[in-house]
Each structure stands twice: as structure tokens, then as C-alpha cells.
Amino acid sequence: MRDGVCSNFSVLSVFLLVLFLCLHESHCSLPSYMKGSVLMDKSSDAFLPEISPSGAPQPFLPLLAPSPLTPFTTNSTIPKLSGLCSLNFSAGESMISMTSIDCWAVFASVLANVICCPQLEATLHILIGQSSKDTNLLALNGTLAKHCLSDVEQILVSQGASDKLHQICSIHPSSLTEGSCPVKDVNEFESFVDSTKLLSACEQIDLVKECCNQICQNAILEAARTIALKAYELLSVDPPHALPEHSTRVDDCKNIVLRWLASKLSPGRAKGVLRGLSNCNVNKVCPLVFPDTRHVAKGCGNGTSNQTACCSSMERYVSHLQKQSLITNLQALDCAASLGMKLQKANITRNIYNLCRITLKDFSLQAVGQESGCLLPSLPSDATLDKSSGISFICDLNDNIPAPWPSSSQLPASSCNKTVKIPALPAVASAQSGKQGFFLHVLSFAFSCVLSCLDAKEN
Numbered sequence: 001m002r003d004g005v006c007s008n009f010s011v012l013s014v015f016l017l018v019l020f021l022c023l024h025e026s027h028c029s030l031p032s033y034m035k036g037s038v039l040m041d042k043s044s045d046a047f048l049p050e051i052s053p054s055g056a057p058q059p060f061l062p063l064l065a066p067s068p069l070t071p072f073t074t075n076s077t078i079p080k081l082s083g084l085c086s087l088n089f090s091a092g093e094s095m096i097s098m099t100s101i102d103c104w105a106v107f108a109s110v111l112a113n114v115i116c117c118p119q120l121e122a123t124l125h126i127l128i129g130q131s132s133k134d135t136n137l138l139a140l141n142g143t144l145a146k147h148c149l150s151d152v153e154q155i156l157v158s159q160g161a162s163d164k165l166h167q168i169c170s171i172h173p174s175s176l177t178e179g180s181c182p183v184k185d186v187n188e189f190e191s192f193v194d195s196t197k198l199l200s201a202c203e204q205i206d207l208v209k210e211c212c213n214q215i216c217q218n219a220i221l222e223a224a225r226t227i228a229l230k231a232y233e234l235l236s237v238d239p240p241h242a243l244p245e246h247s248t249r250v251d252d253c254k255n256i257v258l259r260w261l262a263s264k265l266s267p268g269r270a271k272g273v274l275r276g277l278s279n280c281n282v283n284k285v286c287p288l289v290f291p292d293t294r295h296v297a298k299g300c301g302n303g304t305s306n307q308t309a310c311c312s313s314m315e316r317y318v319s320h321l322q323k324q325s326l327i328t329n330l331q332a333l334d335c336a337a338s339l340g341m342k343l344q345k346a347n348i349t350r351n352i353y354n355l356c357r358i359t360l361k362d363f364s365l366q367a368v369g370q371e372s373g374c375l376l377p378s379l380p381s382d383a384t385l386d387k388s389s390g391i392s393f394i395c396d397l398n399d400n401i402p403a404p405w406p407s408s409s410q411l412p413a414s415s416c417n418k419t420v421k422i423p424a425l426p427a428v429a430s431a432q433s434g435k436q437g438f439f440l441h442v443l444s445f446a447f448s449c450v451l452s453c454l455d456a457k458e459n
Contacts (some may be wrong), residue, residue: 002076019189019260022120030357031303035274036412040246046194048454052140052228053431063075063441067094068105071241072435077094077153077158078158078159079152079154079155079157079158081148081154081155082150082151084144084147085125085130085144085147085148085149085151086135086140086144086148087128087131087140087141087148087152088127088130088131088134089127089155091127091130091267092123092126092127092130092267093218093258094128094248094267095122095123095127095267095271096123096152096155096156096159097159098119098123098271098382099116099119099120099123099156099161099429100136100156100159100160100161101163101382101383101384101385101391102115102116102119102120102287102383103116103119103120103156103161103162103168103383104160104161104162104383104391105160105161105162105163106391107391107393108161108164108165108168109162109168110170110325110326111248111326111327111383111393112169112325113282113325113327114141114331114376114381115166115173115376115381115393116162116165116169116279116326116329117168117169117170117383117391118275118279118282119170119271119275119382120165120171121169121175121274121278122270122271122274122278123152123170124149124152124171124175124276124328125255125258125259125262125270126267126270126271126274127148127152128140128176128259128262129258129260129261129262129263129264129270130262130263130267132186132259132260132263133258135261136185136186136187137180137184137185137186138183138184138185138186138256138258138259138260138263139176139177139178139179139181139184139255139256140176141177142173142177143173144172144176144220145173145176145177146155146173147176148176148177148213149166149172149173149176151163153166155230160452165407174254174328177254178252178255179249179251179339180228180231180248180250180252181224181252181256181263182227182228182230182231183227183230183233183258184248184256185208186263189256189260192226192230192259193226193227193257193364194223194228194283195260197219198219198223198257198260198261199261199264200259201215201216201219202219202220202273203261203265203269203273203348204269204272204273204274205273205276205377205423206278207272207279207380208379209277210276210277210280211276211280211283211284211416212416214280216277217277217280218248220254220257220258220261221250221254221275223253223257224250224251224254224256224257225250225251225253227253227256227257228246228249228250228252228253228273231249231394243346248458249354251337258274258277261274262274262418263274267344268374272380273448275291276380279328279379279380281380283328283331283334283378284330284331284332284334284337285331285334286331286334286335287324287325287327287331288324288325288327288335288363289324290321290338290339290342291317291320293317293342293343293346294346295313295316295317296310296313296314296317296346296348296352297343297347298313298346299312299313300314300343300348300352301346301347301348302347302348302349302350307355310352310355310356311352311355311356314352314356315356316388317454318358318362318363321335321363322362322363322364322365322366322373323365324365325365326364326365326374326375326376326395327363327365327375327376328375328376328377328378329360329375329377329378329396329401330378331363332360332361332364332403333360334364335363336353336358336363336403336404337359337404337406339363340353340403340404340405340406341406350403352405353402353403354402354405357402358403359373359400359401359402359403360373360375360398360401360402360403361373361374361375361396361401362403363403364376372451374395375395375396376396377396379395381393381394393402407440408435
């Protein structure tokens, strides 16, 4: 599917065709991808989202996920709770419900890096932060952390979330403790940190500009470093001589700072801040694993002039990337740059992205049997639940932005240069915008989903 053109097959015919392909070809499998903390202190974003050259953002299309041949049901169950967790679940009820949708069982692994895991981590910070109003503590002890994490998982699974979130998102009971941070008491925290300055910098962030100007991120880092120093005062140790322990301690103290912020903001406002900060880190890292490039080097090396052979080997290589995960448009930029530099090191100097018409969408998960990759928006987004149609999430299927080939004049990734124009706030396609839609059912080994293809014709 290119430029919004969809083939008009019947639901049953397409389902049976894709089922046949998936049972006979191994390329239908969907491995999970690299994971890690989404709130780590890393360099700035490579690019800022910007309105596309036409001035009119291309529509982002929803990807829907009901069962292919049966009505969609939530199948909620009653969770088995320990009764030993001190967290105030009612204070974060809306956050938990949103997390269960963002981490829906059939999509959790492919949405983990961008939607599910950032939302889960934000929920845990908010639950602990809100509970600190009663406990005066910004962390749980090891025993409580074990019970509370289990209870949170039980509640999420009962509402339809994956039962493997601790694996998918690398969440452990220690994630709810203070770790190596020496401060967890609210009063003690506020005695060390300029809380007015911190709250002013972070109570409302600019989702587009924060990733480069880092106003809130710098305030969080300053506060984390301040409370981390207490440990060295107690031990009479100079922090520079305690690395890498100091770096780990600062990271643990960042979690304390985030929970304090979550205690001072409403759950909704806190979610916006935490998800915005996490997306700064998500968008600056390519989550794909690149296979060996020797076959592309053989087909496209500087001594090779056969364009057909070159593009054929390049397409086969890219097809391996398309089985890994859904990524954002900014992640796709980073992936394109990373692969381009890898190919250049393999003695490929000509722009084979242009030669073989490689676009940013070619780096993301593809609709089975189609020629369309789904790019998630660079700004924080959530999945939505409609009991009549299922789970949906915003997905760009229209913008065929050419993948940029890296050059020697290209500035480092930390420069935040706006070298590629990507819609910052794409409009969601709808019937009101003069589009017509139908459902194309596709199955990919472990789950099925319905791709909402919208006609490109306007009334």
C-alpha cells in the first residue's frame, strides 16, 4: 500500500490468505526489541519535529485490533491482590486503565518502546508519588515493592494487559525502591532541593522544545545530583572518585525526583510531564538490531554497477528490520542514519537510499502482505479502546519521507538540527475530513489486527 491506496479485499479472503502465508513462512514472526530505562540521562534529540514542507500535516491513521472473526471483548477478570500493598490505587485509577490499554496483550511487545513501557513507568511513579501524600515516602521498601508490583501487574492483566510486562519493560521490584539514592523522605527531599525552582521548570513542559532546550531535564538532573551528594557526605568520599557508583546513584535519585514531581501535580498533568520526558529519550535512540551488512556490501559496493542486484540485496536487508518493532518517525531518522554509517563503513559511498527509494517507513513494522510501514508519532501518544471495534493507535501510513543518507557534513546526532521536516502534530484522519474507510484484516503469527485503510480521495 503506497500513498494511501488500499486493495479492496473481503475480510474473510484476506484473513485466510494471510493465515496461509503465516503458517508457511517464518517471516511472519514478530520478535521483541531492545529495551531499557526510558528515563536515562543521554544526549539531546537528533531532530525536532517540524511541519512538513506542504504546510499541511499528513493524516495519521489508526491501527485497530479486534478479533478477526468475532466481536471484540475486554474479558476483564477480578485481580487476586496481596492485600499488603500500601499504594493508593484509587488515586491512579485512570492511569492504570490507560496503561492496560497501552499494554494490551496482543500489542504490548510491538508498542513497548514507545507507548507501553513509558506509560507503565509513568504510572508507577505517579502511584508512589500520590501515595507519598499519606506515607511521606517517595520509595517502597523491598517487601512492599514486591507486593505492590505484583498487585499492579494483577490489576493490569485483569483489564487485558500482557502478563509479561515485567519482561517486556524490564520492571522489577527494585524499580519501586529508592535504589542507591540516600533520600526518600519527602521532608528531607524538600530540605535539600530548591523545590520551587524544580516545580517551576517541570510543572508544564513544551513537548516539542523540551527535548532540545532540556529545561525540565536539567532541573531534574540538578536535584538528583544534589540529593545524591548526601551519601558522600555521610561516607566522606569525593563523588568523582566513586564512579561508576555515583552515576548509578544519580540515576536512582532521578526516580525520586520524578516521584516528588508526581506528588505535586495531578495524575493527568504528571502523566503529560513524565511521558514527554520519556519520549525525549525514546526518540533519540534507534531500537532496531542491524544484521550483518556483508550481502549489501557485496551487491552495492563501489565496484558494483548492477543497480537491480544492489536494490534487491538492500530490500532483502531492510525486510529483516521490518519484522522487529513499531518505531516513531524520529527513531526512523536515527535508524536511517545508523544504518547509513554502517553501510559506508562497508565501502558503500553512493546514496543507495535514493537509488533504491528507501523511505523512513521502510524501517518500521510492515502491514502483512502490504507495502506500507507504520510510523508512530514522535510526540507521546496512547492506544484507545472502543468496545465495538477494539484497540487502536495512531499510525502514519501516508508520509513517504525519503530516508536521509548520512554525509560527512552532517552534524552530530546531539545537535538537534532540524534537517528533516516531519509533521509535529499530524491530523488524525476521520470521516469528517472527507475520507472513506474499511477494515483490512491481517494476521502476524502471534496476533491478528485490523488495519484501517483510508481512501486518499477527497470529496
